[in-house]
Amino acid sequence: MIKTAVILAAGFGRRLGEKTQDLPKGLLSFDGIPLIQHSIEKLIQARIENIVLGTGYLHEAYENFAAQYPQITCVPISHYQSSGSMNTLYQLNKHIHEDFLLLESDLLYEKQALKILLTHERPNVILASGFTHSGDEVYIET
Template sequence: MSGAIKTAVILAAGLGSRLKDRTKEKPKAFLEIDGKTLIHRSIENLLNQGITRIIIGTGYLNEFFDNLKNEFPQIETHRNDDYAATGSMYTLYNLKSLINEDFLLLEGDLLYEKAALTHLITDTHQDIVLASGKTNSNDEVYIEANEQSHLTNMSKKPSELNHISGELVGISKISLSTFNLMCDYAMKLYDKGDRSFHYEDDFVGISKTKDIFIKKVEGLAWCEIDDENHLNRALEMVYPLIQQRDQ
């Protein structure tokens, strides 16, 4: 990996059905915390880190994201027309023609402190998945890493792992060569008719032949907002921490 990271990709195609009425008329990335949407917070964090190009993989209510281009000339959008029947990797795969360099990959429904990006950008490893300590969020994706802190497995079920090394945050750094490997791996599954898997499943698939570093940051202030409990946790616990740290 050479030079500074200038591109970020945000995956924001999902329906957000677990948030019920809150996402009937807007995508979950447009949920507001203290008067500012999740997606605006993320975009501003990225721009402040020197990112100059932001590609958003859209689907549900894509026009909300398309309209962001009027605010931020750095943004490009591409719609996954099959978002309701496919996993997040399909959204990422469909950005293949737009991605031509190393990039940061983020999920669109995250609230996180600025340092989350710094941890990845300043680390010299080519490919990094950011992990946190225990969150008790009730929707964890658990990570298993080996003694070299390289990814070996991920699952929502702890029983499927030999041990738990951390929890998936939803922010990663990916080299172009590794992204191409991810697309090759995905294509093999698509050829078999499987389009439902997510980008983290693809990470595990290529980890047999490609080292993906797990960067664990204890005490990181972050959360994913997938349901009402997550939103309450964001408002009561995570956002106050972010306010303190990001001043």
């Protein structure tokens, strides 16, 4: 059973402009709750015990937020300004000792998505959304 989640949260959120000047993207509110909190609450409900949060931009804001959750370990990422999310994941590898869920700080998803991932019979599973027309699509070849 997977007990660890890794959340990538080091980026600037540049496409959001001034909205992320004083607050990292994952801490922007949706329905009055920070985006990342929506995810963390679902992870805890799904019995995820360890949440490793890779932070960079406005790291202190995430540290302050994470203080309310004993399940969260905040890890500051070096060189986040000039690297991408895979560098964040690489730097987190010494904090990950088992299978894990990989998420980004600004994801919104239904509880059912976690259930599908956590109960799937295959050892490696990815859950992707359909085409969103956001301009930053990721394509998966199967």
